[in-house]
Amino acid sequence: MYSEKVMDHFMNPRNVGEIENADAIGEVGNAKCGDIMKIYLKIENDVIIDAKFKTFGCGAAVATSSMATELVVGKTIEEALKITNKAVAEALDGLPPVKMHCSNLAEEAIKAAIEDYLVKTGRLEKNCDGEVCGRRCDDIHHHMDIED
Amino acid sequence: MENKMIYFDHAATTPVKPEVVEEMMPYYTNKFGNASSIYSIGRESKKAIEEARERVAKALGAMTREIFFTGSGSEADNWAIKGVAYSNKDRGNHIITTAIEHHAVLHTCQYLESDGFEVTYLPVDENGLVSVEQVRKAIKPNTILITIMFANNEIGTIQPIAEIGKIAKENNIYFHTDAVQAIGSIPVNVNELNVDLLSLSAHKFYGPKGVGALYIRKGVKITTFLHGGAQERGRRASTENVPGIVGLGKAIELATENLEQYNKKLIDLRDRTIEEITKKVPFIKLNGDRYKRLPGNVNFSFEFIEGESLLLMLDMKGIAASSGSACTSGSLDPSHVLLAIGLSHEIAHGSLRISFGDENTHEDVDYLMEVLPLIVERLREMSPLYEKVKRGN
Numbered sequence: 001m002y003s004e005k006v007m008d009h010f011m012n013p014r015n016v017g018e019i020e021n022a023d024a025i026g027e028v029g030n031a032k033c034g035d036i037m038k039i040y041l042k043i044e045n046d047v048i049i050d051a052k053f054k055t056f057g058c059g060a061a062v063a064t065s066s067m068a069t070e071l072v073v074g075k076t077i078e079e080a081l082k083i084t085n086k087a088v089a090e091a092l093d094g095l096p097p098v099k100m101h102c103s104n105l106a107e108e109a110i111k112a113a114i115e116d117y118l119v120k121t122g123r124l125e126k127n128c129d130g131e132v133c134g135r136r137c138d139d140i141h142h143h144m145d146i147e148d
Numbered sequence: 149m150e151n152k153m154i155y156f157d158h159a160a161t162t163p164v165k166p167e168v169v170e171e172m173m174p175y176y177t178n179k180f181g182n183a184s185s186i187y188s189i190g191r192e193s194k195k196a197i198e199e200a201r202e203r204v205a206k207a208l209g210a211m212t213r214e215i216f217f218t219g220s221g222s223e224a225d226n227w228a229i230k231g232v233a234y235s236n237k238d239r240g241n242h243i244i245t246t247a248i249e250h251h252a253v254l255h256t257c258q259y260l261e262s263d264g265f266e267v268t269y270l271p272v273d274e275n276g277l278v279s280v281e282q283v284r285k286a287i288k289p290n291t292i293l294i295t296i297m298f299a300n301n302e303i304g305t306i307q308p309i310a311e312i313g314k315i316a317k318e319n320n321i322y323f324h325t326d327a328v329q330a331i332g333s334i335p336v337n338v339n340e341l342n343v344d345l346l347s348l349s350a351h352k353f354y355g356p357k358g359v360g361a362l363y364i365r366k367g368v369k370i371t372t373f374l375h376g377g378a379q380e381r382g383r384r385a386s387t388e389n390v391p392g393i394v395g396l397g398k399a400i401e402l403a404t405e406n407l408e409q410y411n412k413k414l415i416d417l418r419d420r421t422i423e424e425i426t427k428k429v430p431f432i433k434l435n436g437d438r439y440k441r442l443p444g445n446v447n448f449s450f451e452f453i454e455g456e457s458l459l460l461m462l463d464m465k466g467i468a469a470s471s472g473s474a475c476t477s478g479s480l481d482p483s484h485v486l487l488a489i490g491l492s493h494e495i496a497h498g499s500l501r502i503s504f505g506d507e508n509t510h511e512d513v514d515y516l517m518e519v520l521p522l523i524v525e526r527l528r529e530m531s532p533l534y535e536k537v538k539r540g541n
């Protein structure tokens with residue numbers, strides 16, 4: 001059901017880990033929904049120079065996390081904010097329809113990290129508390145109508 | 149990637165035994181007659197069906213006229229529950245079941261609720277057991293049916309069927325059990341257990357897919373499920389799936405003959421696996437009762453990781469198993485069974501079911517124990533949840 005590229009990024013995920021003294025951290029999802037992605041960014045002059053991630057989730061969640069870290073490196077924060085869930089999925093040669101929500105996780109995580117960066121650099125008001133920042137299950141998961 | 153495949157998913161389905169295939173084959177080719185036809189190949193098909201019926205009856209301690217072939221275990225469940233409900237609605241509209249039934253039972257009960265029936269879904273304890281006392285207390289004057297599964301497909305817990313059967317009998321209420329996971333794994337005798345209706349499915353005990361049976365005790369009031377021709381004594385129309393029925397008959401005969409030996413072998417593999425996983429992997433939980441469980445069932449939750457990832461990695465190592473995580477069920481929620489035994493969503497997402505069968509050996513378990521702890525560790529190293537735990541230490 002997964003493309004070869006998804007399986008490759010799942011079995012050999014790029015950029016797993018943490019960045020010490022990261023300039024930005026974004027964490028989205030929650031354990032109850034079955035997936036959490038945490039992304040760490042190193043940013044210089046508004047350009048993302050390194051990215052690492054940790055993910056709890058299914059194969060698609062791991063693969064999209066891996067792909068998202070590859071996509072953001074070298075981009076300005078403005079460019080990175082434009083990365084859509086669709087772009088992440090397309091870069092992986094597509095995801096099965098029931099797994100599309102996993103690509104939302106990646107988009108959300110990038111946005112959360114950049115938000116964190118903007119707050120840290122004093123360019124944005126912190127508008128919520130805690131790491132997860134008030135995101136709920138259904139912000140990430142689009143409801144699916146699947147009969148098992 | 150390794151090229152051997154180790155199959156640990158016998159609760160999902162089993163391979164058809166060569167002896168079974170061999171008996172089925174002629175009924176696809178030269179003995180293809182319709183069992184309702186009067187000429188010789190028709191009569192031969194009829195005879196083969198009746199022989200299969202005898203084999204099933206013998207395996208269950210039932211009479212041959214109490215066995216009705218169906219298109220699957222799900223169909224047998226649907227027929228038993230809807231059939232008894234509609235046929236007895238003048239006596240009452242209340243059904244008792246449990247929260248951990250297979251969807252073939254749960255969704256049938258939910259359907260009946262939408263049609264004016266009242267259903268009590270009994271909770272289970274942390275091991276997945278229903279309490280006999282709770283069954284007794286749930287009985288009301290309008291209760292017409294108790295339907296409780298023999299053994300659970302996910303966590304393997306075996307219910308106190310004989311005790312429940314006794315209560316049902318004392319209260320003059322029909323008792324159905326979904327024995328799809330039990331048949332071929334543990335001894336089942338409908339009279340000793342006071343069961344009135346029992347569902348089984350051939351593909352769970354080395355028979356073909358798409359064929360099952362419903363035991364209906366003589367005298368039980370039940371509606372016809374499929375209207376049409378006079379097959380199955382007018383109770384279930386359809387030209388019979390002769391090869392399938394023959395396969396079911398052969399498979400149940402083999403299963404009953406070898407039951408003791410098979411049981412011993414599986415319990416040995418199961419107990420060893422449970423012990424070794426418990427010893428080698430931290431942050432785990434065994435799901436289901438430690439002893440009142442199917443001989444071949446192992447079900448663990450691994451904290452901080454998600455089941456589908458675990459299955460994919462096992463698959464890459466040539467191991468086929470299953471999980472109750474949401475990602476593998478195609479819904480947002482993890483398995484209703486795991487939630488019913490009180491697991492949090494987090495822990496339920498990280499479940500792994502291993503179900504042993506005929507072809508499995510201790511070498512297979514050696515291999516599993518070689519790869520599983522490493523995979524779990526690898527996924528945990530990737531997990532932000534584990535990071536927090538490690539930091540906390």
Ligand SMILES: Cc1ncc(COP(=O)(O)O)c(C=O)c1O
Nearest residue numbers: 220221222250252301328329349
């Ligand atoms: C407990 C239980 N009941 C019913 C079924 C359905 O059987 P079948 O696949 O033959 O419809 C299964 C198997 O999936 C099962 O495990």
